[in-house]
Amino acid sequence: MKKFLLSLFAVALMLPARADEGMWVPMLIGKNYDEMQRLGLKLSKDDLYSINHASLKDAIVQFAGGCTAEVISDNGLLLTNHHCGYDAIAGLSTVEKNYLDNGFWAHNMSEELPAPGVTVIFLQKMEDVTDEVMKAVGNAKGEEYNKKFAEISKKIEDRETGKDKYTVANVKEYFNGNQILLLVYKRYVDVRLVGTPPKSLGKFGGDTDNWMWPRHTSDFSMFRIYAGKDNMPAPYAATNVPYKPKKFLPVSIKGEHEGDYAMIYGYPGRTNRYEVSYGVDLSIRDVNPSIVSIRDLRLSIMRKHMAEDKTIYLKLTSLYARIANYWKYFIGQTEQLKRLNVVEKKKKQEEKFTQWASENNYDAGLMDRYEKIYAEYTPYAKHAVYYGECFRSSAVARLGSSLEPLRKWLEKKDNNQDSLKKYITALKTGRRAIMKEFDYGTEKDMMAQMTKMYYDEVPKPQLPDIYQKVIFKKFGKYNSDKTYEDYTAYVFNNTFLIDSVKFNAFCDAPSVEKIDKDAAAEYAMSYVDNFTKNYLPKVEAFSNQKKELSKEYIKGLMEMKQGKLFYPDANSTMRITYGKVLSYDPQDAVHYNYFTTLDGLMAKYKPGSDEFDVPQQLIDLYKKKDYGRYADEDGTLHTCFITNNDITGGNSGSPVINANGELIGAAFDGNWEAMSGDIAFDKKYKRTIVCDVRYILFLIDKMGHAKNLIKEMDIRE
Numbered sequence: 083m084k085k086f087l088l089s090l091f092a093v094a095l096m097l098p099a100r101a102d103e104g105m106w107v108p109m110l111i112g113k114n115y116d117e118m119q120r121l122g123l124k125l126s127k128d129d130l131y132s133i134n135h136a137s138l139k140d141a142i143v144q145f146a147g148g149c150t151a152e153v154i155s156d157n158g159l160l161l162t163n164h165h166c167g168y169d170a171i172a173g174l175s176t177v178e179k180n181y182l183d184n185g186f187w188a189h190n191m192s193e194e195l196p197a198p199g200v201t202v203i204f205l206q207k208m209e210d211v212t213d214e215v216m217k218a219v220g221n222a223k224g225e226e227y228n229k230k231f232a233e234i235s236k237k238i239e240d241r242e243t244g245k246d247k248y249t250v251a252n253v254k255e256y257f258n259g260n261q262i263l264l265l266v267y268k269r270y271v272d273v274r275l276v277g278t279p280p281k282s283l284g285k286f287g288g289d290t291d292n293w294m295w296p297r298h299t300s301d302f303s304m305f306r307i308y309a310g311k312d313n314m315p316a317p318y319a320a321t322n323v324p325y326k327p328k329k330f331l332p333v334s335i336k337g338e339h340e341g342d343y344a345m346i347y348g349y350p351g352r353t354n355r356y357e358v359s360y361g362v363d364l365s366i367r368d369v370n371p372s373i374v375s376i377r378d379l380r381l382s383i384m385r386k387h388m389a390e391d392k393t394i395y396l397k398l399t400s401l402y403a404r405i406a407n408y409w410k411y412f413i414g415q416t417e418q419l420k421r422l423n424v425v426e427k428k429k430k431q432e433e434k435f436t437q438w439a440s441e442n443n444y445d446a447g448l449m450d451r452y453e454k455i456y457a458e459y460t461p462y463a464k465h466a467v468y469y470g471e472c473f474r475s476s477a478v479a480r481l482g483s484s485l486e487p488l489r490k491w492l493e494k495k496d497n498n499q500d501s502l503k504k505y506i507t508a509l510k511t512g513r514r515a516i517m518k519e520f521d522y523g524t525e526k527d528m529m530a531q532m533t534k535m536y537y538d539e540v541p542k543p544q545l546p547d548i549y550q551k552v553i554f555k556k557f558g559k560y561n562s563d564k565t566y567e568d569y570t571a572y573v574f575n576n577t578f579l580i581d582s583v584k585f586n587a588f589c590d591a592p593s594v595e596k597i598d599k600d601a602a603a604e605y606a607m608s609y610v611d612n613f614t615k616n617y618l619p620k621v622e623a624f625s626n627q628k629k630e631l632s633k634e635y636i637k638g639l640m641e642m643k644q645g646k647l648f649y650p651d652a653n654s655t656m657r658i659t660y661g662k663v664l665s666y667d668p669q670d671a672v673h674y675n676y677f678t679t680l681d682g683l684m685a686k687y688k689p690g691s692d693e694f695d696v697p698q699q700l701i702d703l704y705k706k707k708d709y710g711r712y713a714d715e716d717g718t719l720h721t722c723f724i725t726n727n728d729i730t731g732g733n734s735g736s737p738v739i740n741a742n743g744e745l746i747g748a749a750f751d752g753n754w755e756a757m758s759g760d761i762a763f764d765k766k767y768k769r770t771i772v773c774d775v776r777y778i779l780f781l782i783d784k785m786g787h788a789k790n791l792i793k794e795m796d797i798r799e
C-alpha cells in the first residue's frame with residue numbers, strides 16, 4: 083500500500099499541484115514546493131519542514147486540544163484566537179475582576195496569569211508506519227480491525243512515550259486508513275494568560291457575524307509557555323522560566339495586497355471530503371436539522387438563565403459559545419450543501435467512478451454497497467443524534483451515565499482495590515468537568531425540556547422504558563410540561579450526584595444498591611441501556627462498514643486520477659495549506675473586497691448591544707485616527723482580510739504566513755457561502771477569514787499599552 087501511495091506521489095511531482103484546496107501533510111510538503119514557489123514563496127523546503135534543524139513547524143503548537151497557536155517571540159509568547167482562549171479567560175474572570183468584559187494585559191511577566199488545564203504540544207517528528215501497522219492488522223475487518231489497530235498503535239506509541247512523561251505519541255490513519263503515520267509531540271503544561279482584548283472586540287459581531295464575511299472581529303488572545311530551567315516541560319511553578327523556542331515567527335506590518343502569497347500551518351480537526359451523496363443527503367434531511375433544533379432549545383434555556391445573573395453568565399458563557407458556534411455551522415452547512423447542489427455533484431462523480439471501476443477491474447459495486455448501508459442505517463440516524471445531543475445536553479444525564487462503568491465493575495464483585503480506585507478517580511474527574519459548567523436552575527430546565535423533546539422526536543418504538551415505567555406512571559399520564567417538571571424535581575431531590583457531600587460519601591462506600599436507588603442514575607441508565615444494547619451496535623456496524631468502503635473508494639480514486647496530488651482528510655494533525663490573499667463574489671453582481679477596516683467596524687457600532695458595542699477607548703482612538711505605524715498605506719486601519727486557504731475547525735488561531743515566512747495575521751473563521759466546505763471544497767467561494775496582525779498590534783499597543791509585548795516581538799516594517 084505504502085509503495086502504491088508513494089509511486090502516486092512521485093508521479094504527482096511532475097504535475098502542477100493545486101493551490102487553495104488541500105490540507106497538506108508537512109512531512110510530504112516537498113511535493114507541493116514548485117507550486118508554492120510559483121505562487122511567490124521565498125523560503126526553502128527545509129524552512130518549511132525539517133526534523134534536523136529549526137523550521138516553521140517548530141513555531142506552531144496545538145493549543146488546548148482543539149486550536150492552533152504560534153510562538154512569536156524568543157520568550158515563548160503565543161498568539162491564538164480569542165475564542166480559543168475564551169474558556170481560560172472566562173475561567174479566570176469573576177464579577178469583580180472581569181477580564182472577559184474588560185480585557186487583560188500583563189505589563190510584565192510577573193503579572194501573567196496561570197491558566198490551569200491549558201497545555202500545548204510541539205510536533206517533534208512524523209514517521210510512516212504503514213507497513214508495520216498493515217502487517218499487524220492483516221486482513222482484519224470491522225471491530226477486529228479496530229482492536230488490532232489499537233493494539234499495534236499502542237505498541238508503537240509506547241516505544242516513544244517510554245522516554246519521558248511529557249512525550250505524547252499518536253498513530254493516526256490518513257486517507258481513511260490507506261496510510262498510517264506516527265506523530266511524536268512534546269507537551270508543555272505551564273501556560274499563562276498574557277493578554278486579551280475585551281470580549282466586545284475579541285468577539286465583535288457575536289453570533290450574528292460568526293461564519294461571515296465581511297468581518298471586524300479582533301479574534302486573538304495571548305499566552306506564554308513556561309518551562310523548567312532546562313527548557314523542558316514542567317508542571318506550574320513560580321520558578322519556571324519562559325520557554326525558549328527553536329523557532330519563532332517574525333511579524334510583518336508591511337501590509338498585504340490582493341494576490342499576495344499566504345500559507346497557514348495548523349491543526350485542522352475533521353473534514354469529510356470523500357463523503358458520498360448518500361451521506362450528504364442524510365445530513366441535509368435528518369442529521370443537520372436535528373442538531374440545529376436541539377441546539378436551538380438548549381441555547382434558549384441557557385440564554386434565559388445567563389441573563390438573570392452575571393455569575394451564571396461567567397459559568398456558562400464558554401459552553402454557550404461552543405454550542406452556538408456549531409449550531410450556526412450546521413445551519414450554514416445545510417444551506418450551502420443545497421445551494422451548491424452537492425448531492426447532485428457527488429452523484430455525478432460517483433457515476434464516473436463506477437464507470438471507471440467497471441472498465442478497470444476495480445470494485446464496480448462499491449456505490450451500491452454505500453447505498454445499502456445508508457438505507458439500513460437511516461431509520462436510526464435521528465435517534466443517534468438525539469442520544470448524543472438531546473439526552474446528553476443535560477448535565478444530570480451525563481452525571482448519571484458516568485456511573486455506568488463503575489456499576490458494571492461493582493456487579494462483578496471483583497475485590498481489587500486498585501481498580502476500584504481507578505473507577506472512582508475517573509468518576510470524580512468526569513464529575514469535576516461537568517460541575518464546572520453546572521448551574522442548578524439551568525440544569526433543571528434542561529433535563530425537563532430535553533426529556534420531553536426526546537419523547538416527541540425519537541421514533542416511539544425506539545424510546546427507553548423510563549417514560550412508561552416511571553415518568554408517566556408516577557408523574558402524570560400526559561406528555562405535558564408539568565409531567566416533566568415534576569419528574570425532574572423528583573430526580574434532583576433524590577440523587578447523590580449533584581451535592582458534593584453526598585457524592586463524596588458515595589465515593590467512600592460505593593455499591594450497586596446505592597446506584598440503583600438513585601433517581602438520576604435510574605433516569606440515565608434507562609437511556610444508556612436502551613441505546614447501547616439496541617442502537618449502538620447499528621451505529622458501530624454502520625461506521626465500520628462505511629470506513630471500509632471509503633478506504634476502498636479513496637484508493638480507487640487515486641488509481642483513477644493517477645498523477646493528481648491527493649491530500650488526506652483533516653484528522654487533528656499538523657497540516658499546511660497555501661494560496662493567496664483573495665477577494666470574491668458571493669452572489670450575482672456583488673463583490674467582496676479582501677479586507678475590512680476600523681471605519682467599517684465603527685459603521686456596525688451599536689451602543690449597548692451585546693454583539694456590536696465598542697469600548698470608549700477604541701472610539702477615541704478612532705476619532706483621532708491614532709493608528710501609528712499600524713495604519714495601511716491607504717491611511718485606514720485594516721481589521722481583517724481573507725485568503726483562499728483551505729482550513730477548518732481546529733485551525734483556529736493558526737498563523738497566516740507571507741512569502742518570507744513572516745506572520746501577517748491569525749486565521750479565525752470561514753465564510754458563509756462556503757459552509758459546505760468540510761464536505762466539498764468550493765474553489766469559487768471558499769475563503770479563510772484572518773485578523774490582520776496590524777490590528778492585533780494596534781490593540782496591544784494603543785489600547786493595552788503593553789509596550790513590553792511589542793518590544794518582545796521581531797516586527798518588520
Ligand code: ARG
Nearest residue numbers: 165288289292293734750751
Ligand atoms: N466560527 C469560528 C470557528 O469555529 C469561531 C468564531 C467564534 N466566534 C463566535 N462569535 N462564536 O472557527
